[in-house]
Amino acid sequence: MNSCVLMAEIIQEPQLRYTSDNLAVTEMLVQFSNSQKPDDAPATLKVVGWGNLATEIQQNYHQGDRVIIAGRLGMHTVERQEGFKEKRAELTVQQIQSLSSAFTPSSAPARTPAVTETLPPPPPANNVPSYEPPRPAATPVASPVNVTPQVNTYEPVTTPSNYQPVVEEPDPDDIPF
Template sequence: MNSCVLMAEIIQEPQLRYTSDNLAVTEMLVQFPNSTKPEDPPATLKVVGWGNLATEIQQNYHQGDRVIIAGRLGMNTIERPEGFKEKRAELTVQQIQSVGANFTPSVARTPAPTETPSRPPSPAVTIPQNEVPTYESPRPAPTPATSTVSVAPPVTNYEPAPKTNYPPVEEPDPDDIPF
């Protein structure tokens, strides 16, 4: 299974476009540390989102945001004007989440509570312990299984099987096997 999870920073504003079939596509560039050496430049990666996720990315994520991206990693071959082919990695987003604390995705926002007329609080009711309702469904008591299969009575007088006069089986001699 091809799956990749990255924590990265968006370095190019997500660009939303539509295919001829009116399917939304968002492309952006992200960067992440390439190695543990601080002198190495960060790696960049093209990230693509499709459908409803594409519009969510374009609306909620912007340049400079730090995100966690999960998706499928693929390689694209690009024909260069210089006459050679170049391979580039591309991540197709399946999930994205902001690392910043000030982000709230549109699907997770809750509407502001509306004013309700005030009413006096209900008096506290005490329920005795033996009358506390349970939330488990009642289970039937187990019953022993009955079988319609008849069972032969146990054998009490055991007699060994009669001996036969079959010729004895000879084991082959490993030294006689031709190679």
């Protein structure tokens, strides 16, 4: 599956246009860091949105916004004026979210607990039913090199007293082949 998630900054205002079938298309340029080195230049990528998402992008996102974009990455061949073909990457948006609208502690209402909150202790691990069938115990085999093999002891699984097996009724329309 072709999927890409980027944290980027919009460097060109989203441009909305419509196809001949009246389908909305928005195109914009974003830049993102593609290196761990701070002195490397950020990469630029063309981003395209379609349909209702295209109009949402044009209305809600603007140059300078930092966004998280999820979508499909594609490569397109473009004829250059110099007479050669160039491959360019393009991201087709499936989801977009502004980083400024994400939850931040300063936007959360202040909360002062009256009592220190503690979590209850976890329940004890014994007598936990298992849904695996019991495994057969290992039988010791005589060793030709005089080494006594280790035998693991295995506790059999006990079925809870209130266990009711689910019995499915046969489907009269189901014809086995």
